[in-house]
Amino acid sequence: MWFAKFANSLIGSGRDIVLPATHPDYVDYEAELAIVIGRRAHRIDAGIALDHVAGAMPFNDVTARDLQFENPLWTSGKAIDTFAPCGPALVTLEEIDDLGARIRALPRRGVT
Numbered sequence: 023m024w025f026a027k028f029a030n031s032l033i034g035s036g037r038d039i040v041l042p043a044t045h046p047d048y049v050d051y052e053a054e055l056a057i058v059i060g061r062r063a064h065r066i067d068a069g070i071a072l073d074h075v076a077g078a079m080p081f082n083d084v085t086a087r088d089l090q091f092e093n094p095l096w097t098s099g100k101a102i103d104t105f106a107p108c109g110p111a112l113v114t115l116e117e118i119d120d121l122g123a124r125i126r127a128l129p130r131r132g133v134t
Contacts, residue, residue: 055078079112
């Protein structure tokens with residue numbers, strides 16, 4: 023499966039997600055862990071790949087499901103303005119013991 027999230031989709035943590043006027047009932051989201059590339063890389067050895075990673079941060083993959091399934095690349099349902107809230111902070115690899123560790127998410131108090 024391939025899809026893109028472009029710069030127009032990125033917004034900061036706590037900012038409003040603007041639902042498309044024509045498709046508000048089919049919007050869904052998934053919590054993800056974004057790996058942020060910090061240095062340009064091309065055809066590098068797998069052994070030094072993590073040297074190019076700046077860190078990780080929370081990322082919400084917001085999707086208009088009806089638009090997503092109209093196209094095999096899914097981009098039309100994902101690369102929408104405000105559909106990629108992220109943050110609130112970037113955690114560097116020095117701060118992460120195990121990038122492959124399980125992550126447990128808990129809802130914030132008062133937020134459903």
